[in-house]
Amino acid sequence: MSALSPSHSHRLHAYMDLEWPLVFNRLGCLFRARKDIEGEKTYIPISGATLSHVHTLLRKSDERPLEVRTAIPWDLGINRDRPAKALSQLWLYGTPFHELLSPQQRIDMSWLEIARDASWLIKLKERMASLHTSYPNRYRRSIPSAVQEYLLVQSKEDIVHVLMLNRYMRMAGLPTFKHFPAFERISALLPEMHPCIAMACNLVLTWLIDASIMYATEGSDIDVLTREMFKLHHAEKVRHLDFSRRLIEDYFSENNKDDRQRVRQILGWIIPEMFSSYRFSPEIAAHTSFEFPVNTRKEEMVKAIHQSGHNELLDRERFKELDSWLWTMDLI
Numbered sequence: 631m632s633a634l635s636p637s638h639s640h641r642l643h644a645y646m647d648l649e650w651p652l653v654f655n656r657l658g659c660l661f662r663a664r665k666d667i668e669g670e671k672t673y674i675p676i677s678g679a680t681l682s683h684v685h686t687l688l689r690k691s692d693e694r695p696l697e698v699r700t701a702i703p704w705d706l707g708i709n710r711d712r713p714a715k716a717l718s719q720l721w722l723y724g725t726p727f728h729e730l731l732s733p734q735q736r737i738d739m740s741w742l743e744i745a746r747d748a749s750w751l752i753k754l755k756e757r758m759a760s761l762h763t764s765y766p767n768r769y770r771r772s773i774p775s776a777v778q779e780y781l782l783v784q785s786k787e788d789i790v791h792v793l794m795l796n797r798y799m800r801m802a803g804l805p806t807f808k809h810f811p812a813f814e815r816i817s818a819l820l821p822e823m824h825p826c827i828a829m830a831c832n833l834v835l836t837w838l839i840d841a842s843i844m845y846a847t848e849g850s851d852i853d854v855l856t857r858e859m860f861k862l863h864h865a866e867k868v869r870h871l872d873f874s875r876r877l878i879e880d881y882f883s884e885n886n887k888d889d890r891q892r893v894r895q896i897l898g899w900i901i902p903e904m905f906s907s908y909r910f911s912p913e914i915a916a917h918t919s920f921e922f923p924v925n926t927r928k929e930e931m932v933k934a935i936h937q938s939g940h941n942e943l944l945d946r947e948r949f950k951e952l953d954s955w956l957w958t959m960d961l962i
Contacts, residue, residue, distance in 0.1 A: 672772045674825060675884050680876040684776045687873055691783050696790040696866065698797065702859050708802045712853045713737050714744040715846035721910045722924070724940025727931075730923040742917050744856065745804035747843050748795045751863075753810050754839070755788040757817060758832050762788075765825055773825075777877070784870050791863055798859055805917045812903040816896060826881035830893055830961070831900065833874045837952045838904050840867045845948040875955070882959060893961055901962065905949075909941040 717736050721743060722728040731739065762785045766778035773781075799806070813835060820828045840863070847860050882890065912926035924931050935941070946953075956962045 672769050674772045675880050677880050680880050684780050687869055688780055696787050698793045706855045708855055709853050713740040714853055714856045715740045716849050719846045724938045725935055727923045735920055742914050746807045749807040750810050750839055752792050752795050755792050759785040759788040787866055807913055809913050812900045815899055826878055829874045830878050841948050842908055890960055910935040
């Protein structure tokens with residue numbers, strides 16, 4: 631996680647000394663949660679202030695119901711002659727490989743990079759919508775009714791987001807990216823984790839994706855439909871992240887150091903993987919209509935992109951709010 635200071639980075643990597651198969655098996659036991667429907671309650675502390683805030687979030691959701699056909703100005707259409715993200719934020723920008731791309735190829739790269747982010751959002755939202763809808767039944771004695779209702783609202787809105795993203799991908803003629811390494815590492819574990827731990831993992835993944843997209847799509851030169859769609863997604867996601875943060879903060883306000891260290895072990899794999907992927911994903915080479923300027927089989931080429939000064943600076947800027955929250959929570 632080289633976007634952090636050296637001391638911060640050292641602290642995070644201190645929790646990465648176990649091989650993932652061992653961590654996977656260990657965490658599978660550590661985070662296995664009881665089912666309320668079998669008897670004893672699961673410890674899910676929710677403060678009065680959080681519960682009051684959840685009611686506010688429910689009212690905000692009711693004020694802006696999502697509907698695929700009307701939420702986005704689809705009639706604007708897609709203009710592939712304009713970039714889908716700021717060209718100064720392309721993965722190859724700031725490296726010699728960027729200079730080998732023509733102006734049109736740089737625009738094409740911007741669309742493929744957005745397609746990667748959209749593909750990840752779709753995978754993540756599909757999985758988490760299913761998980762969140764299971765919580766009101768599985769933990770119905772431990773979770774207040776308002777929190778149960780918001781979990782269902784979030785699931786509904788995430789499903790609408792998936793439908794919107796799929797429609798956008800079809801309109802833009804974009805490919806689906808198959809690999810989501812950080813998520814693939816933990817996906818099978820999520821249903822067995824304590825709900826607040828699973829929310830923490832989802833929050834980190836979603837926050838990174840949303841922050842990157844918003845940082846890259848706010849310029850006036852960006853395709854208008856792309857900018858409007860991700861602006862809407864961000865408005866909804868801010869509410870969902872607020873909900874998750876509240877529950878996570880309540881959980882860790884009353885939990886011991888061992889619980890935090892276990893979460894650090896998970897994030898110690900997720901976060902560096904995500905930072906690496908946001909600097910460069912070799913899968914993009916399979917989707918370009920032109921000869922890709924990087925030989926992705928050559929480790930030194932890929933390493934040069936991952937370690938570029940521009941990418942390090944970009945990470946510090948776009949992910950600084952998440953970084954600050956994780957350090958405040960003592961989770962990295």
